Amino acid sequence: MTHSYNIIIHDRQAGQTYELSVPNDRYVLHSAEDQGYKLPFSCRNGACTSCAVRILAGQVYQPEAVGLSQHLRDRGYALLCVSYARSDLEVETQDEDEVYELQFGRYFGGGQVRFGLPLDED
Ligand code: FES
Numbered sequence: 001m002t003h004s005y006n007i008i009i010h011d012r013q014a015g016q017t018y019e020l021s022v023p024n025d026r027y028v029l030h031s032a033e034d035q036g037y038k039l040p041f042s043c044r045n046g047a048c049t050s051c052a053v054r055i056l057a058g059q060v061y062q063p064e065a066v067g068l069s070q071h072l073r074d075r076g077y078a079l080l081c082v083s084y085a086r087s088d089l090e091v092e093t094q095d096e097d098e099v100y101e102l103q104f105g106r107y108f109g110g111g112q113v114r115f116g117l118p119l120d121e122d
Pocket of ligand 1: 040041042043044045046047048049050051052067079080081082
């Protein structure tokens with residue numbers, strides 16, 4: 001049965017807080033957009049983490065959030081493009097690339113990356 005939940009979204013980049021109602025059978029991002037709210041997104045299918053938020057209160061259901069590790073889900077992150085509300089919610093947008101860095105930063109952080117042409121060593 002369709003039921004609606006209240007959600008408070010702190011958009012930290014825009015310095016705005018939105019309060020809206022979302023049905024439990026629609027993705028939060030899509031429902032918010034239909035109501036005129038502009039939130040960060042890119043792929044819209046749970047792969048890129050652009051739409052990631054920190055859950056401050058409440059529960060979401062996000063079985064298709066393939067781009068988000070279980071570890072980060074356990075730490076309270078959610079991808080709004082593939083999240084259903086399962087209670088009233090309060091969330092805040094991530095810092096830029098925060099989730100991406102948490103998941104993948106370790107792969108790029110350990111070594112030196114060289115740019116440009118190798119030096120001529122004669
Ligand atoms: S927009 Fe890419 S994961 Fe949500």
